[in-house]
Amino acid sequence: MRIIVAGGKTGGHIFPALSIIKELRKIKGNISVFFIGSGSKIERMLLEGEPVVYEKINVYPIMGMGLKAIKSFLYLPLSLFDALEKVKRIKPDCILGMGGYSSGPVIIAGWLRGVPTFIHEQNYVPGFTNRILKFFVRKVFYSFRESGRFFGRKGIYTGNPVREEFFEVRGEVSDYFTILIFGGSQGSSILNSSFVRTLPMISEKIDNLRIFHSTGEADYEKVLEEYKRYNFVWEVKPFFNNMWDYFAKADLIVSRAGASTIFEILSSGKASILVPFAKSAGSHQLRNAMELKKKGVAEVILEKELSEVKLASKILELFQDRKKLKEMGERAKDLVERDASLRIAQSILKEIKENV
Incomplete structure (x- = not known):
């Protein structure tokens, strides 16, 4: 099994992703994981030594950037092209977006190529990226029970993945x-x-x-x-x-x-x-x-x-x-839900069983 995980920029996206990857490996054994992020220093530091292949996508934030958002919008087609190349080359069985602007082009690229896509929403109110991406995914996993109203039938309450320690x-x-x-x-x-x-x-x-x-x-x-x-x-x-x-x-x-x-x-x-x-x-x-x-x-x-x-x-x-x-x-x-990572891993595998 091959999976792309997209997100990053902060430990808040990376640590939950690693918890889910750990549960997937418990169930499926030796899976190949490709983590696509923004190329930030913190991403490289936190993923160092982890059994994942790390790749950077050229993408820039939009929300809260003022006039700089114009540059970000203009760059979106190049970001999508970059993501499409990566998805075509890696040939993943599924893609999981963990939030943040770097997950956007990767999820859309997966949807365009017919790859099963999923996102996880950590916050009480969904962010800009995930409010758009919910239309391009099979399921949305969310952390706060009250957040289900934003996702309709696609939503699955799982809690937020937290490292077991x-x-x-x-x-x-x-x-x-x-x-x-x-x-x-x-x-x-x-x-x-x-x-x-x-x-x-x-x-x-x-x-x-x-x-x-x-x-x-x-x-x-x-x-x-x-x-x-x-x-x-x-x-x-x-x-x-x-x-x-x-x-x-x-x-x-x-x-x-x-x-x-x-x-x-x-x-x-x-x-x-x-x-x-x-x-x-x-x-x-x-x-x-x-x-x-x-x-x-x-x-x-x-x-x-x-x-x-x-x-x-x-x-x-x-x-x-x-x-x-x-x-x-x-x-x-x-x-908190102690088994949040397991719930997400099992839901992903249930959705893609015909592809694995």
């Missing part, structure tokens, strides 16, 4: 109050800078403070210098490998609200403070975060309202109310 997270027994902060696989400058400014306030009130801070590459040196002024226990890195190990140590997580991030938090049974990215396409991070707040598993601070005082106040409130912190974490696990 996050479900195995067990809280560390420790004397520390531990905060894990990260802004997604690429980091967040506004979250980094705001959190660093909370350090004098929270370190004064929390004697047993411990912080793990994943900064992204761009802010690493600057943030590291700030931490060197403090004597509490901390670890600062551009990116944490085996992130589930840090989830296990955390009492509270402060992060953005990308779909993969929030489902990893939920799967781990952790309380969180979410700061949704204000410029996310279609405000999908805001909608993801507000859904979690409504269900009582996360606190939310809007980016336009973010300040060191407000963030420190939220952190200290949860530090002082351990009962609420624990209840948030316990409710979180009820909102």
Whole structure:
């Protein structure tokens, strides 16, 4: 069996894809996987060592790009031609789009060549690309139960694929109050800078403070210098490998609200403070975060309202109310489907059984 997986640009698309690929291999054995992405550095880093063939497609984003979107539209025919060449050469049994603009031309190229196509929608409200691609696929797998209204009979509720290690997270027994902060696989400058400014306030009130801070590459040196002024226990890195190990140590997580991030938090049974990215396409991070707040598993601070005082106040409130912190974490696990990757793998194989 040969499969093309399209998507990327962030770990939020890549990690769920790898979880689905893992389940497909459990069922079908040695399958050939071709991952087609945008050619970004983060894609290459996260896929390094994975048993997939990585290829780049020349495509550019449209949503949120202003005048640059004109160039992206003009480039679409070339992107489609590039995708058609790849699909013709690879001869896949199916194509799975994981979201992001790089999946668009690949899914349409597969549809034009009669290849069974599928997409996965991670967010509470579908993004621009998937709202178009739903007309070119056999099935749409979606993560939030409430999102089914967007997809009609093509939709299949599966939950969001999460790496198994996050479900195995067990809280560390420790004397520390531990905060894990990260802004997604690429980091967040506004979250980094705001959190660093909370350090004098929270370190004064929390004697047993411990912080793990994943900064992204761009802010690493600057943030590291700030931490060197403090004597509490901390670890600062551009990116944490085996992130589930840090989830296990955390009492509270402060992060953005990308779909993969929030489902990893939920799967781990952790309380969180979410700061949704204000410029996310279609405000999908805001909608993801507000859904979690409504269900009582996360606190939310809007980016336009973010300040060191407000963030420190939220952190200290949860530090002082351990009962609420624990209840948030316990409710979180009820909102995830542990077998999401398996459901998607089985659905794909059921749809293409005549072709495999």
